[in-house]
Amino acid sequence: MTLTEPPTQVSGRPTVPWSWYSDPAILAREMERIFRRSWQYAGHVGELQGPGSYFASATGPVPIVITLDGDAALRGFINVCRHRGAIVATDARKRRTLQCPYHAWTYGLDGCLRAAPRGGDDPAFDAERMGLVPVSVDTWGPFVFANPDPRAEPLSSALGDLPEVVAEHGLDVDSLRFDQRAHYEIRANWKIAIENYLECYHCPVSHPGFVEVVDERRLELQAAGLRASQFAPAHPRSLEGRGPIDAQGELQISQFHLWFPNMKFNVYPGNPNLSIGPLWPTGPVTSAGYLDYFFADTTDQKWIDDLFELDNQVGAEDVALVEAAQRGSSAGIIERGWVLGGAETLIGHFQDYVRDELNLDRA
Numbered sequence: 518m519t520l521t522e523p524p525t526q527v528s529g530r531p532t533v534p535w536s537w538y539s540d541p542a543i544l545a546r547e548m549e550r551i552f553r554r555s556w557q558y559a560g561h562v563g564e565l566q567g568p569g570s571y572f573a574s575a576t577g578p579v580p581i582v583i584t585l586d587g588d589a590a591l592r593g594f595i596n597v598c599r600h601r602g603a604i605v606a607t608d609a610r611k612r613r614t615l616q617c618p619y620h621a622w623t624y625g626l627d628g629c630l631r632a633a634p635r636g637g638d639d640p641a642f643d644a645e646r647m648g649l650v651p652v653s654v655d656t657w658g659p660f661v662f663a664n665p666d667p668r669a670e671p672l673s674s675a676l677g678d679l680p681e682v683v684a685e686h687g688l689d690v691d692s693l694r695f696d697q698r699a700h701y702e703i704r705a706n707w708k709i710a711i712e713n714y715l716e717c718y719h720c721p722v723s724h725p726g727f728v729e730v731v732d733e734r735r736l737e738l739q740a741a742g743l744r745a746s747q748f749a750p751a752h753p754r755s756l757e758g759r760g761p762i763d764a765q766g767e768l769q770i771s772q773f774h775l776w777f778p779n780m781k782f783n784v785y786p787g788n789p790n791l792s793i794g795p796l797w798p799t800g801p802v803t804s805a806g807y808l809d810y811f812f813a814d815t816t817d818q819k820w821i822d823d824l825f826e827l828d829n830q831v832g833a834e835d836v837a838l839v840e841a842a843q844r845g846s847s848a849g850i851i852e853r854g855w856v857l858g859g860a861e862t863l864i865g866h867f868q869d870y871v872r873d874e875l876n877l878d879r880a
Contacts, residue, residue: 546875582594591654598620653666659693699792701807714773728752788815789816794809
């Protein structure tokens with residue numbers, strides 16, 4: 518899907534039907550038409566331990582394992598045993614084979630089946646046709662991406678101008694070091710959580726700490742390709758050292774990107790920092806996600822601690838908001854809501870993306 522830059526939605530419109538936020542049939546269609554065909558953030562290269570290692574991606578809903586064989590080739594596979602469907606890899610290891618814990622079928626890091634106990638007793642068994650199913654895999658800086666479709670368009674095409682935009686706003690992703698991963702779960706449909714991320718209309722009311730760091734009054738919205746972006750300068754209060762974090766530093770502009778369908782990319786003003794991660798459905802009215810946090814080597818630990826305190830606060834506030842929205846939209850009495858022009862323009866673009874991918878509701 519191609520979006521315009523800057524966003525062109527200047528007037529409001531009805532939302533997608535609220536039933537889409539709870540209907541199992543819609544989720545099944547999203548799984549088939551979105552999550553099994555799109556590039557997903559799968560993790561970071563630091564999870565690999567050199568040639569002869571692998572890591573099981575925590576990204577759902579399609580289980581994937583990323584491998585680095587002795588030939589230093591980065592590969593990805595559906596993390597499902599070809600025997601009885603068990604998950605093969607569950608962690609990150611330096612090991613030259615993957616072994617299913619169910620019946621000990623063993624695969625090389627190239628995906629080929631190397632051993633199947635008692636397989637020789639079955640005259641119809643063909644080991645060469647029972648390797649792990651490959652997926653598309655590629656990297657941007659320290660980030661690893663996978664697409665369940667082995668014939669997917671190149672990652673660089675899907676990313677579009679996102680790497681350039683990130684760099685133009687002052688962040689060198691290759692200069693960052695991984696710090697930690699934070700998991701979360703939400704009792705809400707994944708789209709409700711994404712739509713909350715795509716607007717700061719609620720920020721002055723719901724995120725008092727956030728708006729002391731990021732000056733949402735000067736928010737700029739952009740949409741291009743699969744990117745929906747929000748930029749804002751540091752708030753003067755934080756530049757004076759009176760906000761939750763000190764925004765004095767190399768980065769004077771915050772940037773928050775959603776890369777469709779579900780990857781968040783967050784940069785606060787101040788010292789070089791990044792949180793990146795996916796959000797995915799675990800059911801019609803539940804979702805889960807994680808964020809990988811990166812910082813510059815020179816970043817002070819107190820500054821990092823302050824950012825985590827702020828980010829955890831904002832996250833808890835958002836969870837309460839989207840779970841309340843899920844309860845209301847699931848009541849089944851009101852058919853649709855309203856997307857405001859201007860402040861909620863990026864939500865309109867996201868809903869257009871979902872409509873187009875599902876080939877539904879273009880009225």
